[in-house]
Each structure stands twice: as structure tokens, then as C-alpha cells.
Amino acid sequence: MTPEFWLERWRHSETGWHLPEVNVHLQEFWPGLGLAPETLVFVPLCGKTLDLLWLASRGHGVVGVEISELGVTELFAENGLEPRVTETPPFRTYAVDELRVLVGDYFDLTPAHLEGVGAVFDRASLIALPPQMRPAYAEHFKTIVPATARSLLITLEYDQAEMSGPPFSVGRDEVQARFGDRYGIEPLASFDVIDESPGFRRRGLTALAEHVWKLEPRPRDVAC
Numbered sequence: 205m206t207p208e209f210w211l212e213r214w215r216h217s218e219t220g221w222h223l224p225e226v227n228v229h230l231q232e233f234w235p236g237l238g239l240a241p242e243t244l245v246f247v248p249l250c251g252k253t254l255d256l257l258w259l260a261s262r263g264h265g266v267v268g269v270e271i272s273e274l275g276v277t278e279l280f281a282e283n284g285l286e287p288r289v290t291e292t293p294p295f296r297t298y299a300v301d302e303l304r305v306l307v308g309d310y311f312d313l314t315p316a317h318l319e320g321v322g323a324v325f326d327r328a329s330l331i332a333l334p335p336q337m338r339p340a341y342a343e344h345f346k347t348i349v350p351a352t353a354r355s356l357l358i359t360l361e362y363d364q365a366e367m368s369g370p371p372f373s374v375g376r377d378e379v380q381a382r383f384g385d386r387y388g389i390e391p392l393a394s395f396d397v398i399d400e401s402p403g404f405r406r407r408g409l410t411a412l413a414e415h416v417w418k419l420e421p422r423p424r425d426v427a428c
């Protein structure tokens with residue numbers, strides 16, 4: 205799953221993952237994280253999700269990263285926002301008020317880019333990546349995200365033999381394997397979403413679950 209794969213999707217407007225509204229699970233479960241409004245939130249592989257704007261509207265500073273500049277320009281244009289654009293290689297930054305989106309590769313982020321981040325929202329990011337890329341994604345995550353930050357993570361789970369990704373199937377074992385060394389993994393909710401997903405049914409799925417997870421840093425890591 206190369207950057208070119210994603211850039212091509214954006215060029216052809218094949219962005220079926222994009223929701224025309226704020227994610228319902230974000231709205232339901234974010235308050236339960238108990239974060240101060242001023243907490244800086246990181247949104248990896250953010251696309252043009254409206255979740256960025258919702259988080260900013262709650263008073264959070266928000267920093268996203270997205271490899272497609274087209275996606276980022278659409279985010280601001282479609283929401284009537286005129287961003288300041290600055291260049292600090294390897295990223296170009298689009299910013300309005302407390303929202304910053306770094307255009308570039310997630311794997312080029314360093315801890316300095318995410319200094320001060322206190323929370324993460326991941327919807328359709330981990331599951332966008334094939335199995336062989338997810339360990340590197342998670343290891344990099346644990347390098348760049350401050351150890352005290354908690355996360356709200358949304359994944360999809362299905363029989364991977366029925367459909368090829370993306371999105372890829374990520375269940376409890378995978379979340380535990382990728383993040384369990386650093387975080388306590390708390391399942392917050394699971395939903396049967398096959399009936400709301402005719403596109404995935406057409407691609408061969410007979411069952412589909414959506415999971416919401418809270419990742420809470422383990423105390424020993426906080427102390428490090």
C-alpha cells in the first residue's frame with residue numbers, strides 16, 4: 205500500500221471511506237476520555253475528515269497528517285476555510301486557528317512534530333494498512349506520540365478471506381499485539397454494521413463488526 209496508491213485514490217475521487225458527517229462513535233465516546241478541552245489531539249492519516257473540525261470545535265488543538273495534498277486542500281475548501289500554508293520539509297502545513305494538517309508521510313513524523321499531544325483519534329487509519337505495514341505503523345506511533353497520550357481507536361473486523369482490504373480487518377488480538385505493550389486496551393463498544401455497509405456486502409462480506417477501543421497508557425510508561 206504505497207503512497208502512490210492513496211494519491212491515485214484521491215486523484216480519482218475514490219474516497220469511499222470519507223463520511224459526510226462527524227463520526228458518531230467519536231461524538232459518543234470522546235467525552236468519556238475525560239480530556240481537558242485544551243488537550244492537543246493527533247489525528248493520523250486524517251484525509252479530509254470532518255472529525256478534525258469537530259475536535260477543534262470542542263476547543264482542542266488538532267494536528268493531522270495526510271499524504272494527499274489534494275485531500276487536504278479539499279478539507280479546507282469544502283468547509284469554507286482559508287488556511288495559512290507554510291513549508292517546513294518534509295511537510296507542508298495547512299493551518300486555520302488551532303487546526304494544523306501536515307501534508308506528508310506519517311512515517312516522516314518525529315516526536316517534535318507531536319510535542320504536547322495528549323490524545324489521539326484513529327478512525328480508518330490502522331485499518332487502512334495491510335498486515336505487513338501495521339507493525340511499523342504501531343512502532344512508529346509509539347515513538348512519536350507522547351507516552352501519556354490516550355487514544356480512541358475505531359477498527360473494523362470481518363473474515364479477511366471474504367474480502368481484500370483496504371479497509372483491513374483488525375480485531376482484538378491485533379490491537380493487543382500492536383499496542384498492548386504500551387497501553388491498556390479497553391473495548392468500549394462493538395456494533396454489527398453489515399446492514400449499513402451494502403458496498404462491503406457487494407464485495408463479498410457476510411458479517412462486519414465495528415469496534416471502538418480506548419487505549420490508556422500503562423502507568424509504568426507514564427513514569428518513564
Ligand SMILES: C[S@@+](CC[C@H](N)C(=O)[O-])C[C@H]1O[C@@H](n2cnc3c(N)ncnc32)[C@H](O)[C@@H]1O
Nearest residue numbers: 210221249250251253270271309310327328332
Ligand atoms: C482510509 S483513509 C481514512 C481517512 C480518515 N481517517 C477518515 O476517517 O476519513 C486513509 C488515509 O490515509 C492517507 N495515508 C495513507 N498512507 C499515509 C501515510 N503514510 N502518511 C500520511 N497519510 C497517509 C490516505 O491518503 C487516506 O486519506
